Amino acid sequence: xxxxxxxxxxxxxxxxxxxxxxxxxxxxxxxxxxxxxxxxxxxxxxxxxxxxxxxxxxxxxxxxxxxxxxxxxxxxxxxxxxxxxxxxxxxxxxxxxxxxxxxxxxxxxxxxxxxxxxxxxxxxxxxxxxxxxxxxxxxxxxxxxxxxxxxxxxxxxxxxxxxxxxxxxxxxxxxxxxxxxxxxxxxxxxxxxxxxxxxxxxxxxxxxxxxxxxxxxxxxxxxxxxxxxxxxxxxxxxxxxxxxxxxxxxxxxxxxxxxxxxxxxxxxxxxxxxxxxxxxxxxxxxxxxxxxxxxxxxxxxxxxxxxxxxx
Numbered sequence: 001x002x003x004x005x006x007x008x009x010x011x012x013x014x015x016x017x018x019x020x021x022x023x024x025x026x027x028x029x030x031x032x033x034x035x036x037x038x039x040x041x042x043x044x045x046x047x048x049x050x051x052x053x054x055x056x057x058x059x060x061x062x063x064x065x066x067x068x069x070x071x072x073x074x075x076x077x078x079x080x081x082x083x084x085x086x087x088x089x090x091x092x093x094x095x096x097x098x099x100x101x102x103x104x105x106x107x108x109x110x111x112x113x114x115x116x117x118x119x120x121x122x123x124x125x126x127x128x129x130x131x132x133x134x135x136x137x138x139x140x141x142x143x144x145x146x147x148x149x150x151x152x153x154x155x156x157x158x159x160x161x162x163x164x165x166x167x168x169x170x171x172x173x174x175x176x177x178x179x180x181x182x183x184x185x186x187x188x189x190x191x192x193x194x195x196x197x198x199x200x201x202x203x204x205x206x207x208x209x210x211x212x213x214x215x216x217x218x219x220x221x222x223x224x225x226x227x228x229x230x231x232x233x234x235x236x237x238x239x240x241x242x243x244x245x246x247x248x249x250x251x252x253x254x255x256x257x258x259x260x261x262x263x264x265x266x267x268x269x270x271x272x273x274x275x276x277x278x279x280x281x282x283x284x285x286x287x288x289x290x291x292x293x294x295x296x297x298x299x300x301x302x303x304x305x306x307x308x309x310x311x
Contacts, residue, residue, distance in 0.1 A: 021118065022049030023294040024247060024283055028111065029053060031276050031301035032243045038108035039063040041100070041237065043093040043230075046073050046117045048080045054109065061086045065107070067096040069141035072119065092141060094226045097233035106239040114227065115249040116140075116217070118293065124189075128217065130209050133190035138220045148216050152192060157181045167224070167252065168215030175199045176212050189213075214250065224252055231260045235272060238304045243276065245301040254280060254298050261302050276301040 028050060034040065034057040042051050045066035055064060061084040068074055069092040077088050089096050093112065120140070121129050127137030127148055136149035151160075157177045164173035176199050180186065183195050193209040200208035218224060238244050248254040258280075265273040280298035287294050 021291040022113070023115070023287070023291060023297040024281065024299050025050060025053050027281050027299055028245055029057070031281070031299070032109050032111070032245050034058050034109055036060070037063070040109040041065045041067070041107040041111070043067045043096065043110065043112040043234070044114060045077055046070070046113065047076050047119065050111060050113065065089065065100070067091065067093055070120065071142050073117065092226060094230045097230050097237060101233060101236055105237060106242070107237055108239050108242045110234055110238050110242065110244040112234070113247040114223070114253050115247065115293070115297065127189055130189055130193040130207055130213050133188050136186065136189060136192065138217045140221050146220055148220050151216055151219055152180060152186050153184050163215045163219045164212050166215070167218040168211035169251070170211040170215065172199050224256065227253060227256055231256070235264065235304070240304055240306040242304050243301060244304070245299060247297050247299050249296050254300070257300050261300055265302060272305055273302040274305055276303055
């Protein structure tokens with residue numbers, strides 16, 4: 001390949017990384033039922049696809065708050081909504097939720113899309129993808145110090161096996177941890193995937209390192225701990241009669257969301273939520289064809305019950 005061709009090829013790849021198709025947008029609009037003038041909080045705004053759709057209905061930018069801890073996403077949101085009075089906050093959703101509660105805020109609509117965005121997966125230098133060689137990073141917030149490299153190269157065998165089993169539901173967690181420790185130091189995603197691959201010999205639709213990569217990413221970003229701590233805060237941030245929707249991409253997240261929604265929608269006098277989705281909503285075949293990453297998305301939604309009058 002000539003030098004000019006390599007430059008053009010690289011440009012094409014960069015342009016492609018900015019493409020992100022939001023999942024389950026039609027379903028979100030149906031269950032969140034936005035109305036003109038309503039306030040809206042997106043706790044994982046990403047590249048703004050869902051937000052554009054909801055803003056097109058609420059038509060009140062000053063009542064919208066967008067949160068993301070990814071610096072690249074924040075810069076994209078500022079360009080996308082530049083000139084509008086939308087509030088954009090660069091931090092993780094747990095810190096943002098505490099800040100908004102301290103400010104006394106409540107919202108008619110709350111959304112959390114917990115998935116890794118396409119630009120994060122597609123940019124090799126972010127280290128999320130096992131199919132692209134990149135550094136062992138996996139940080140959603142590039143300002144934090146903990147990286148995948150630290151996890152892989154410094155955590156002991158027992159701790160690695162534990163996160164593979166708990167966060168990746170990996171049956172061969174111990175064998176994978178043993179191989180990683182044996183072949184350390186590990187410097188790239190491709191090297192890590194190659195180290196793990198022999199643990200699962202033979203052909204499979206799922207790459208042998210998929211579950212381990214998921215577990216490392218969850219550990220690096222404290223995803224489950226932050227979600228569990230944030231759910232009660234989101235309920236406080238939701239105004240009476242307001243709707244909340246959460247999209248998850250793996251069973252561990254979905255289990256936390258389901259448990260929380262069920263706990264607060266028991267049908268008792270003091271219940272705070274009414275479920276809008278008895279079962280998780282998933283993408284249809286047409287969406288999956290155009291956006292394969294929607295295949296694992298699960299949407300759950302609920303409405304906050306208005307206070308019951310005494311007497």
